[in-house]
Amino acid sequence: MFQDISIEKLNELRSKKEMTVIDVRSPSEFAESTIPGSINIPFFTDEERAEIGTLYKQVSVQTAKERGLEIMSAKLPAFVKEFAEIQGNKAVFCWRGGMRSRTTATVLSLMGIHVYRLDGGYRAYRRWVVETLGSLEFSPEVYVLHGYTGTGKTEILRALKDKGYPVIDLEGLAGHRGSIFGEIGLKSHNQKTFDALLLEELLRYNHEPYILIEAESKRIGKVVLPEFLIEKKEKGTHILLQAPTDLRVRNIIQDYRPAEHAEQSLNAFKQIKSRIHTPIAQEIESCLLSGDYARAVELLLSYYYDPRYAHTASSYGEEFEKLKPISFETIDEAVMLIEERLRELSKSESTERKVQPGA
Structure with missing residues (x-):
């Protein structure tokens, strides 16, 4: 099973070049802001994320989940392969440490690929940046x-x-x-x-x-x-x-x-x-x-x-x-x-x- 990792521990390993950080948010989210040095392996494309978001709001949560599973199942082998090619320690994050990073970490764990998941996701990282700069x-x-x-x-x-x-x-x-x-x-x-x-x-x-x-x-x-x-x-x-x-x-x-x-x-x-x-x-x-x-x-x-x-x-x-x-x-x-x-x-x-x- 995957492990959660704190921002402090993540930064320590990043500073020593001992951790690859992977942003599983969509390409547009990654382009807008990310943790410096991260690479982007998106769980959903921008178009897929928009489609699922529309279903979530206009139809039902269950319908959105089912469509998300359908999309992800089709590209799962290629998705897992990208992670398998990355050597050493790996940590994944999404917006708030929710569904995308949890699912990614769980699936990879089942495939024998160990990754950490950033506790609180990018939102927690951004809060840490603001608070640290302020103090x-x-x-x-x-x-x-x-x-x-x-x-x-x-x-x-x-x-x-x-x-x-x-x-x-x-x-x-x-x-x-x-x-x-x-x-x-x-x-x-x-x-x-x-x-x-x-x-x-x-x-x-x-x-x-x-x-x-x-x-x-x-x-x-x-x-x-x-x-x-x-x-x-x-x-x-x-x-x-x-x-x-x-x-x-x-x-x-x-x-x-x-x-x-x-x-x-x-x-x-x-x-x-x-x-x-x-x-x-x-x-x-x-x-x-x-x-x-x-x-x-x-x-x-x-x-x-x-x-x-x-x-x-x-x-x-x-x-x-x-x-x-x-x-x-x-x-x-x-x-x-x-x-x-x-x-x-x-x-x-x-x-x-x-x-x-x-x-």
């Missing part, structure tokens, strides 16, 4: 990368993460770059998915002395950052990056690929067109229509993004204005210089700890 005491200091649009902050952070630094890529977790053009070429995440991904990163780095993030507003696309992270960011150590305009233009074209997303780029621009001086806005639109993306980006930076950034930066106060920027010509150079700055900060903090009373 989390996040101890690392936050180092915040600032810089004009196109400086390459996200690419720099990813390079630092590849080198083993504790980086949380907020834009990557949100599936959005944080601007009016931010969803182009990406699939933005909803709040449920973002919260789950963010919590995993926060728990992973909670014993580090610091984390690195990009300076983001409270909202990134469709999602909102938790208040405690906003406060940590505002009180954090700020690192200002400075890159030449031509590099920023190249970074933006490489990242957004406007030639591949011409219509989306034009539609996004039209949402901010009225905020730009009319002759400049007309020139930008003309460049977008003709494919002169480098010129369009250059104008957008000069007449829209840079003034907005300067206004936002002024809200950080005098201390921010006194920051010595890290200037660079390439992303590799930026990574090297930031590593030097991090070593300086580490030495400075070690010295401060040594001179503390009682240290």
Whole structure:
């Protein structure tokens, strides 16, 4: 017989790579939100689930159950085979640990395939995420990368993460770059998915002395950052990056690929067109229509993004204005210089700890 497993135990085994988690909800439920790293082996397709739901509401519970059994019986061999091919520990879940996951676990048990069933299902997992984010005491200091649009902050952070630094890529977790053009070429995440991904990163780095993030507003696309992270960011150590305009233009074209997303780029621009001086806005639109993306980006930076950034930066106060920027010509150079700055900060903090009373 199958065993129920708690969220805490499931997370422990997942963190050790000792558990495969399987979402048996429909593909659309899985796409809307799931436990990070899960795979989807649906008990019912979206169409089957809709049909059974209609029978449940309009005919009877018994009729719905009979139709569900009929559907499942026809595809049971293929369903079981998918589970049999997965090696190691397995845990299944549905919406609330009900019929779909219970039936799956029972059938697999009869076939000699042991699986765990998540107690309370996805609903319990979501409740755990919300409660944990709401009560989390996040101890690392936050180092915040600032810089004009196109400086390459996200690419720099990813390079630092590849080198083993504790980086949380907020834009990557949100599936959005944080601007009016931010969803182009990406699939933005909803709040449920973002919260789950963010919590995993926060728990992973909670014993580090610091984390690195990009300076983001409270909202990134469709999602909102938790208040405690906003406060940590505002009180954090700020690192200002400075890159030449031509590099920023190249970074933006490489990242957004406007030639591949011409219509989306034009539609996004039209949402901010009225905020730009009319002759400049007309020139930008003309460049977008003709494919002169480098010129369009250059104008957008000069007449829209840079003034907005300067206004936002002024809200950080005098201390921010006194920051010595890290200037660079390439992303590799930026990574090297930031590593030097991090070593300086580490030495400075070690010295401060040594001179503390009682240290």
